[in-house]
Amino acid sequence: MQEDIFLHMGQRIKEAREECGLTQQELAEQTGRGLRHLQDIEKGRKNPSFDILASYINRLGIAPNELFYADVPAVEKEVQHLMGKLLACTDDERAILLKTLDCMADQFISRHYKTSNPQEFK
Numbered sequence: 001m002q003e004d005i006f007l008h009m010g011q012r013i014k015e016a017r018e019e020c021g022l023t024q025q026e027l028a029e030q031t032g033r034g035l036r037h038l039q040d041i042e043k044g045r046k047n048p049s050f051d052i053l054a055s056y057i058n059r060l061g062i063a064p065n066e067l068f069y070a071d072v073p074a075v076e077k078e079v080q081h082l083m084g085k086l087l088a089c090t091d092d093e094r095a096i097l098l099k100t101l102d103c104m105a106d107q108f109i110s111r112h113y114k115t116s117n118p119q120e121f122k
Helices: 002-019 024-031 035-042 050-060 064-068 074-087 091-116
Strands: none
Touching (some): 002 035, 002 050, 002 064, 024 035, 024 050, 050 064, 050 074, 064 074, 074 091
8 A cells, every 4th residue: 555655656756757847867956856766756666755755846846635645636636736836936926827827717717708698798
């Protein structure tokens, strides 16, 4: 059972690293961690400490739940993924992203109501 958690955690770190376009060497250097240790974590052979996990979570912009729970619903994973990315940004960057997302969401919602209820907007 515990090995399954380590395998899932390692696979998710690997996927997040690849989504960011990073090699193992680049992630190790950017987080100040050892390459061999990262390789062992990605293969599910090591149980990383909190400090190491925190450095990967912050750099990769992933939500901690993604590492520990394999059966999280897809929508929740998407929200957690976005939250992880937002938390990895500076305060100023996060404010810009949130305003942009808010505007985009308003546009999508507005378009949805205009196409599904055309009589209401006349």
